[in-house]
Amino acid sequence: MSVAENLAAVRERIAAACARSGRDPADVRIVAVSKTQPAAAVVEAIAAGVDAIGENRVQEAAVKRPLVTGPTPWHLIGPLQRNKARAALGLFDLIETIDRPELADRIEGMLAGGSRTLPVFLEVNVGGEAAKSGVATGDAATLADHVVRRCPHLRLAGVMTVPPYDPDPGRSRGHFAALRTLAQGLAARLGVAALELSMGMSEDFEVAVEEGATLVRLGRIVFGERRPVA
Numbered sequence: 186m187s188v189a190e191n192l193a194a195v196r197e198r199i200a201a202a203c204a205r206s207g208r209d210p211a212d213v214r215i216v217a218v219s220k221t222q223p224a225a226a227v228v229e230a231i232a233a234g235v236d237a238i239g240e241n242r243v244q245e246a247a248v249k250r251p252l253v254t255g256p257t258p259w260h261l262i263g264p265l266q267r268n269k270a271r272a273a274l275g276l277f278d279l280i281e282t283i284d285r286p287e288l289a290d291r292i293e294g295m296l297a298g299g300s301r302t303l304p305v306f307l308e309v310n311v312g313g314e315a316a317k318s319g320v321a322t323g324d325a326a327t328l329a330d331h332v333v334r335r336c337p338h339l340r341l342a343g344v345m346t347v348p349p350y351d352p353d354p355g356r357s358r359g360h361f362a363a364l365r366t367l368a369q370g371l372a373a374r375l376g377v378a379a380l381e382l383s384m385g386m387s388e389d390f391e392v393a394v395e396e397g398a399t400l401v402r403l404g405r406i407v408f409g410e411r412r413p414v415a
């Protein structure tokens with residue numbers, strides 16, 4: 186199956202999940218997660234109309250992005266170390282993984298004085314897993330306030346999560362619902378209409394769509410199994 190065929194099948198499944206939950210499929214966008222895949226695969230995905238490209242490592246994006254042209258935005262979906270922040274700003278259009286005030290401050294400091302405003306999402310550790318990155322659900326409002334009040338060159342545009350791994354996607358439903366509830370509370374607190382909800386991967390995107398995902402991050406179901414080296 187080609188990337189285009191895989192995406193066509195994914196879009197049908199998104200449409201069905203929208204039909205089950207009374208949503209408009211136009212409100213669900215696809216972030217094609219191209220980690221370990223070559224730049225040629227990214228080009229195929231863009232040709233097939235994905236809404237964004239997701240990469241989880243700065244170094245890997247640095248290799249691929251110069252080989253890919255066009256306006257499709259690139260999202261950083263993996264953890265960002267302080268010393269990679271400047272490189273990330275040159276490679277990504279949106280950072281989905283803001284999880285602490287220090288990281289927001291670091292990026293703000295690099296953008297200060299310029300005219301660029303970077304859209305960002307807060308990564309939320311909805312499952313409360315000790316080993317996982319992401320701000321704790323209970324600390325998300327404080328982090329959101331920090332970004333909005335202290336970081337004028339960042340625009341808080343959404344939240345993302347990776348729920349605890351579970352072979353039964355139905356068991357992720359509660360975590361997705363929790364992120365939606367959190368986002369609704371943050372939007373009300375900040376006085377914005379809505380925040381993007383980045384949730385759902387290859388195994389559980391239909392459940393995420395039923396629970397309100399506006400961005401699904403899809404890797405293997407679009408590109409096939411991950412490859413040993415980028």
Ligand SMILES: *Cc1c(COP(=O)(O)O)cnc(C)c1O
Binds near residue numbers: 262263
């Ligand atoms: C790899 C990755 C994905 C995509 O995973 P698949 O299971 O291949 O769809 C989504 N989100 C994040 C944060 C990832 O690291």
